[in-house]
Amino acid sequence: MRQVASVLHLDLDAFFAAVEQRDKPSLRGKPVVVGGVGGRGVVSTASYEARKYGVRSAMSTREARSRCPHAAFLSGRFHAYRTASERVMAVLRETSPLVEPLSLDEAFVDLAAARLDDLEIPTVTALAERLREQVAEVTGGLTASVGVGTSKFIAKVASELDKPDGLVVVPPGTEMDLLRPMHVSVIPGVGPATTERLRRAGIHTVADLESISEDELVRLLGTAHGHSLHHLGHARDDRPVVAERETKSVSVEGTYDTDLSDRKLMAALLTRQARSVSERLRAGGLAGRTVTIKVRLHDFTTLNRSTTIGSPTDAPTTIGRLAVALLQDLDTTGGVRLLGVGVSGLADWIQEDLFGETVDDEVDAAPDLDLDAPSTAGAKTTTHTWAPGMDVEHAVMGRGWVWGSGRGVVTVRFETAETEPGPVRSYPIDEPDLKPWRPEPVDGATVPDMHERHR
């Protein structure tokens, strides 16, 4: 903890929603919700107008829709967010070379590394105000909330105090006066589980936390967490502002609107995720030794399975085959709602053999799956395309069959020769966002008009 208030935290207000309102004037002053629009989507950001209706980030989009049906629900334009974010970060870096971005919309700035005459309160206050003005200028009017204090913890708490569009500087020495009445959950690292443990021990506020011994806290929460909380509970925080942090893992995951039960489909999806992980590894000049799959079952239990190979890889085939092999050992009866692939144990080099070829461990070949030609005995099939944002609720009801989609997946119910509907099967579709919505009927089947369907 420093003697002067030289750590600044900046947080862009309702960032994704604010960018949408900036770019589309008709959305200004109206509730806007950015997040997953599928059947299992959650809210990333709600504009302040939407928050009035109780819409919060991490809430399911379904719930947000019921709380605020007239809001605009958008899936997000990450390129626009990234562009705005980069401009903001550039402004911060002009102020100090020591900037630590936490996400697209948040960063710490170490003012001790800035060219400033002094670090007294009037000086840092003026600087923070100027920063906020510059942010608005370079982003076309986005607002930011800023907090300044003697540590990361205090700066972050301060930036929350006067949102949106606020500035709070916490004078050195007054930290505990600010924190004592606050709930323990203001402390970074205190989430629902820790809150509950502390509650059962009668600890609700930071003042409560301050009165309990470090040993007791360690007994309650374990070594690392206990020591960390004891320090933060006394406003002791020496964590430095770190500009560059190296990537530890790269992963891709997806939740599907309908649970998957077809193992071949799961293998195909993992294979495709592996390609995507590989592309991102290669873009970053990275490779890793540990491949992990993540499988979330229908009941939300989550399983991880990993395997470590002798030398780092970035090859899509290796990652894909290892991922598929890991899936083989898992019981997925009951259905799978999420699949993911990740690579960790990263090195920024790839071992090469004497001939300059990349070393790739031998792995069993994945079963081939012809995704374009599903064959179900006696069933009629159709071709179909996926529309961005479409979910199961918007599933097309054809005669005797249903098809809907999740993220990059189309689910088809085949009409069989019998009157019973055929099995439901799902197929992944490449580049889902690029495909237009154009269902094509097959012989004998009628597909209702698109406008009919959406009524």
Place this chain on the structure above:
DNA sequence: TCTGGGGTCCTAGGACCC
């Protein structure tokens, strides 16, 4: 049809080595 996606860090047990 409650519950995203991309990360980080910690814990705990077992294998293995010296």
Place this chain on the structure above:
DNA sequence: TCTGGGGTCCTAGGACCC
């Protein structure tokens, strides 16, 4: 037959953050 520690690596799960 009885019984060390320490250290590292790996795996699985969980909490947490934005």
